[in-house]
Amino acid sequence: MNDFFANNIRNIAIIGHSGEGKTTLTEAMLYNMKAIDRQGKTSDGNTVSDYDAEEIARKISISMSLCSAVYKDTKFNIIDVPGFFDFEGEMLAALRVVAGAVIVAGAQGSVSVGAEKALKYCLSNKIPTILFLNGIDKENSSFIKTLEAYKEIYPTKIAPLQMPIMENQKMKGYIDMLTGKAFMFSDAGPKEVPVPDSLKSDYETAKGEMTEVAASNDDALMEKFFNEEPLTNDEIIKGIKAGIKAGTAIPVIAGSALFNRGVFNLMDDILDLIPSPAERGIADDKAPFSAYVFKTLADPFVGRLSLFKVMSGILKNGMTVLNSNKDKTEKIGGIYALRGKKQDPVNNLYAGDIGAVAKLNYTNTGDTLCDEKAPVKFDAVEFPQPVIAMAVSAAKQGDEDKVFGGIAKLQEEDPTFKIEREPDTGEMLLKGMGETQLEIIVKKLKSKYGADAVLKAPKIPYRETIKKKVEARGKHKKQSGGHGQYGDAAIRFEPSYDADFEFVDEVVGGVVPKSYIPAVEKGLRECILKGVLAGYPVVKLKCTLFDGSYHDVDSSEMAFKIAASIAFKEGLSKADPVLLEPIYLYNIKIPENYLGDIMGDVSRRRGRILGMDLVDGEQIVSAEIPFSEMTKYATDLRSMTQGRGSFTMEFVRYEEVPAELTKSIVEAAQKEQN
Numbered sequence: 001m002n003d004f005f006a007n008n009i010r011n012i013a014i015i016g017h018s019g020e021g022k023t024t025l026t027e028a029m030l031y032n033m034k035a036i037d038r039q040g041k042t043s044d045g046n047t048v049s050d051y052d053a054e055e056i057a058r059k060i061s062i063s064m065s066l067c068s069a070v071y072k073d074t075k076f077n078i079i080d081v082p083g084f085f086d087f088e089g090e091m092l093a094a095l096r097v098v099a100g101a102v103i104v105a106g107a108q109g110s111v112s113v114g115a116e117k118a119l120k121y122c123l124s125n126k127i128p129t130i131l132f133l134n135g136i137d138k139e140n141s142s143f144i145k146t147l148e149a150y151k152e153i154y155p156t157k158i159a160p161l162q163m164p165i166m167e168n169q170k171m172k173g174y175i176d177m178l179t180g181k182a183f184m185f186s187d188a189g190p191k192e193v194p195v196p197d198s199l200k201s202d203y204e205t206a207k208g209e210m211t212e213v214a215a216s217n218d219d220a221l222m223e224k225f226f227n228e229e230p231l232t233n234d235e236i237i238k239g240i241k242a243g244i245k246a247g248t249a250i251p252v253i254a255g256s257a258l259f260n261r262g263v264f265n266l267m268d269d270i271l272d273l274i275p276s277p278a279e280r281g282i283a284d285d286k287a288p289f290s291a292y293v294f295k296t297l298a299d300p301f302v303g304r305l306s307l308f309k310v311m312s313g314i315l316k317n318g319m320t321v322l323n324s325n326k327d328k329t330e331k332i333g334g335i336y337a338l339r340g341k342k343q344d345p346v347n348n349l350y351a352g353d354i355g356a357v358a359k360l361n362y363t364n365t366g367d368t369l370c371d372e373k374a375p376v377k378f379d380a381v382e383f384p385q386p387v388i389a390m391a392v393s394a395a396k397q398g399d400e401d402k403v404f405g406g407i408a409k410l411q412e413e414d415p416t417f418k419i420e421r422e423p424d425t426g427e428m429l430l431k432g433m434g435e436t437q438l439e440i441i442v443k444k445l446k447s448k449y450g451a452d453a454v455l456k457a458p459k460i461p462y463r464e465t466i467k468k469k470v471e472a473r474g475k476h477k478k479q480s481g482g483h484g485q486y487g488d489a490a491i492r493f494e495p496s497y498d499a500d501f502e503f504v505d506e507v508v509g510g511v512v513p514k515s516y517i518p519a520v521e522k523g524l525r526e527c528i529l530k531g532v533l534a535g536y537p538v539v540k541l542k543c544t545l546f547d548g549s550y551h552d553v554d555s556s557e558m559a560f561k562i563a564a565s566i567a568f569k570e571g572l573s574k575a576d577p578v579l580l581e582p583i584y585l586y587n588i589k590i591p592e593n594y595l596g597d598i599m600g601d602v603s604r605r606r607g608r609i610l611g612m613d614l615v616d617g618e619q620i621v622s623a624e625i626p627f628s629e630m631t632k633y634a635t636d637l638r639s640m641t642q643g644r645g646s647f648t649m650e651f652v653r654y655e656e657v658p659a660e661l662t663k664s665i666v667e668a669a670q671k672e673q674n
Contacts, residue, residue, distance in 0.1 A: 004075040005285065006278035006352035010270055011077045011098040011309070015091050017114025018083035021134040022104045023047050023061055025257035025266075026080040032263055033076065035069035035339060039260065048340035049080035053447050054440050062440055063413065064090045064295060066307055066338040066354065071267055077354040083114045085643050086434035089383045089416035091118070093294045093365070096381050097309040097354060100128035100244075100274035102266065107133040107254060109145035111153060113643040119154070119250065126247040128274050131158075132266055133254040137170045143254050144202055150252070151209075157250045159213040159240055160206045162265060164254045165196060171254070171261040175203055177210050178233045185261065213249050214239025237272070244273055277352025282311070285351040288374035289313030289321065294381070296365045297356075298412045299448075306363050307338070307356045311378065313371065315349045315357075322372040328362040330369065365415050383416045386431035387634040387647065390438050391459065392419070393428065395452035404428070406449035410441055417441060424461035424537065435635055460628045461582060462665065463654050464531030465540045466575035469494035473547075474567030476559050487559030488512075489520050490547035493571040496540045501528055504544040512548040512560070519557035520545050523564030532569055533577040534669035539654070543568075579662050580654040582627040585610075588637070589620050590645040597640055605629035606658075624652060 014022045027047050031039040040046035045056035049065035061082035068077050079094040095101065101122050105115035115131075122129040133146055143164050151158045165173040165182060173184035175195055180203070183190035195203060214236040215225035221239050224231060231239070243249020251273060255262020277283035295307035315321075319332045336343040336356045349355045363369065366380030394403045407419050407430070417432035432438050438455060445451045471492045478485040489512065496502045503521045512520070521543075528538040548563075586607075590598055592614070598621055602609055607625035614620075630649070637645040657665065 003346075003348055003350060004353060005350050006283035007276050008074045009077065009277055009352050010074055010274055011079075011100070011277065011352070011354055012270060012274060013079045013081050013091070013094040013098045013101045014104060015081045015094070015101050015118045016083055016104040017106075017112035017118075018060060018085075020083065020104050020106045020112060020114070021257045022083060023050050023080055025102070025104055025132065025134065025263065026065075026067055026078055028257045028260045028263045029071075029076070029078060029267060030067055030069055030339070031260065032267060033069040033071045035067070041258075048342075051341045054443050058440075060084055062087060063297075064094050065340050066295075066356070067340055068337040068344075068354070069339065072271060074271060075353070076267075076270070079354075084436065085114075085638060086432070086437035087416075088433060089381075089414070091121075092383060093381050095121070095125070095127055097292065097294050098127070099277060099280055100130070100270070102130050102132050102270070104132050104134050104257070105146075107136045107138070107141040107143055107146045109140075109142050109149060111149050116153065116644075123157075123247045123250075126245070128244040129250060130266065130269055130273065131250050131252045132257075132262075133252060134257050136164050136166070136254045137256045137259065137261070139169065141169075147206070147252065150250070154250060156216060157213065157243070157248060158252060159210045159243070159249050160252045161210070161240075161269060162253050162262070163199060163203055163206060164262070165199065171256055171259075174254075174262065174265065175199060177203070177207055178236060180207070210240075211236060213243060217243035217246060217248055241273060245275070283350075283352030284312050285314055287312040287351070288371035289315055289319070290368065290370040290374075290376050290378070291315060291321075292378045293363055293365055293367045293369065296363075296412045298409045303359045304412065305336075305343075305356050305358055306360050307354070308369065309354045310349050310351050312351050314351070315355075317347050320372070321369045322375055323360075323363050323367050324370055324375045324377045325364075325367040326362045329372065330360045330363060332357055334358040364412060384433065385648065386416070386418055386433060387649070388434060388438070388632065389429045389431040389458050390435075390455040391425075391427040391457065392430040392442070393454050393456075395454050399451060402449065402451040403445060403453045406445045406451045407441070407453075409449070410444055414441075422458065422461065425459040427458055429458055430455065433634070434638075435632070457631060460631075462534065462536040462657070463539045463580040464533050464536045464572075464577055465538060465580055466493060466495060466572055466577050468576045470571050470575040471546075472567045472571030472574075474563040474565065474570065476562040476566060479554075484551075484554035485556065485559040485562075486551035486554035487516070487519075487556070487561075487563035488549040489545060489560060489563040489567055491520075491524075491564065491567045491571060492544040492546055493568075493575050494542050494544075496542035500539040500541070501525065502542040504542065506544050506546040507548065511550070512545065513550055513555075516550065516555065516557060516560040517545065519560040520548075520564045522557075523561035524568060526561070527565050527568040531577065532572045533579060534666040535673055536579070536669070538572070539580065579657040579665060581657045583624050583652045583655050584627050584630065584649045585652050586623050586625055586630070586633075586647050586649050587620055588623070588645060588647045589615075589618055590641055592617070592619050594641050594645065595619050595621070598645070601636075601640065626655075 065080045081094045163175040164171045175182045182195045215221040217239045290311045291308040293308045297305040368378045394400045473490045475488045531538040607623040610622040
């Protein structure tokens with residue numbers, strides 16, 4: 001592949017709802033650019049960008065895929081992005097390095113959740129966007145109805161650039177909204193025909209709406225529009241471009257990625273409407289080298305591959321560069337242009353271009369590579385926090401290193417999941433964006449690293465405490481050959497309001513020698529790790545040693561530790577022990593029409609609603625809810641809101657478990673211990 005400079009590069013992310021044809025569109029574009037000999041299908045598992053075994057098996061994209069090819073002397077860096085909600089982090093990383101996005105949406109007369117969320121993100125971040133209405137030839141599809149559905153949400157932004165001509169539910173051609181000319185597809189290319197009479201009215205309406213959107217983005221054009229003066233095609237394009245840049249215009253075209261209809265039109269629109277890195281003014285190949293790493297691919301056979309965008313300067317083979325995040329130097333040993341898993345070696349990459357480099361030692365996703373003499377550091381993508389956790393363990397004893405070593409390698413590819421030890425339960429928790437993501441991680445562990453792992457619901461980190469003051473005496477007396485064992489400790493147990501554990505020495509008269517008092521405290525500290533009710537840690541406990549006795553010969557630190565444990569078990573058993581459960585504050589963000597359902601659901605989960613706040617047209621419900629009721633809330637909320645809801649969570653405190661639930665929790669804990 002030749003060298004390409006910033007003005008001849010287009011960096012595009014293909015985004016939108018899962019299953020609406022993003023990978024198929026990428027495939028059609030690559031075919032049209034003669035980068036592949038035939039157009040593969042997701043259903044056949046032979047597409048360029050879905051090459052991972054799990055992607056082929058599930059027929060969905062799991063990881064972003066970079067595909068580079070050339071069209072009209074311009075290099076297209078196409079990033080095919082997963083649409084499934086569990087992989088939102090892939091979209092955020094891809095949009096960090098592109099100059100524009102194509103949102104692929106079905107033409108079924110409605111707005112899909114994925115398209116809505118993608119548009120919202122692009123508009124709010126002023127990422128130039130084209131909306132491609134796909135599957136126009138599917139049964140019950142309608143370009144006009146779908147256009148109207150988008151206008152309801154974005155009434156002043158929708159600008160259709162073309163209108164499909166349909167015959168027997170097949171797209172046979174299109175009307176160019178700018179020129180008013182109609183074209184029919186043929187083997188020799190588009191052939192001009194008269195505008196069909198049946199579409200003239202729809203065309204005039206859509207042309208007027210497109211002209212109004214163009215005029216609204218330029219004061220001079222708006223004045224002409226209000227004076228009912230016609231706008232030229234160049235003026236309309238100028239207004240649409242200004243709107244795209246400002247996030248106030250959404251150009252729309254239609255087609256069928258599967259049958260390669262309308263895809264050439266889309267590619268031409270990308271050239272005309274999506275800015276090059278040079279037009280965005282952020283790519284200077286005369287400046288010192290710098291690059292941002294937005295994705296890492298880890299393969300047990302090939303090694304690590306770092307995907308990056310050259311932000312300035314030129315990257316050349318053999319260069320030594322600085323990783324400014326790690327303050328380490330890296331040797332550039334191989335630069336590639338990618339087409340899915342295919343790697344085409346290149347000698348140089350210029351500012352604005354996207355590529356990959358192999359086998360860097362210290363570099364991870366989010367790092368900056370730069371000239372050693374001109375260090376710089378780019379802000380990393382802020383990925384969403386995990387919202388679901390599952391306990392993960394090795395399926396076979398002895399394979400722990402294999403499992404957790406594999407998970408560490410997979411984290412290099414996907415920074416949106418975490419692995420953490422829960423200190424209270426001792427479990428290793430795999431935390432991520434959804435159940436599907438966690439399931440796929442376990443599948444990849446097996447296929448890539450031969451490590452079998454098991455997922456299960458995490459234990460709830462309950463606590464125990466007491467509700468009343470009691471006194472108990474623990475006496476340990478044992479006679480055997482030689483020295484015996486003797487320890488006697490009288491301890492008062494009561495609720496503490498100042499600390500999780502308090503130890504007070506009220507011994508008078510030396511009935512327990514000072515040298516043994518630390519042993520009593522140590523014995524109690526060991527005991528609170530496992531309460532008498534269900535074996536959970538004990539908190540908010542005050543222990544006062546007030547009496548006891550000892551033996552000159554047989555007493556020892558161990559004997560007093562054992563005496564303390566005897567007193568602990570007896571005392572706590574009669575001090576009204578209760579279970580405590582963790583309470584979290586949840587801020588649940590939803591469209592207003594789901595408010596009633598969410599509030600009812602919160603109540604069913606024993607939650608207390610603290611308030612509601614309307615922000616940017618969405619309701620944020622604040623509620624305190626027991627964690628035990630929310631372990632799979634990410635999945636449940638998506639189901640209740642068709643994927644439109646989201647939430648954050650923050651630990652608040654522990655509260656007493658209702659009596660009617662305590663019995664089953666205790667029984668389950670005892671069963672597990674036995």
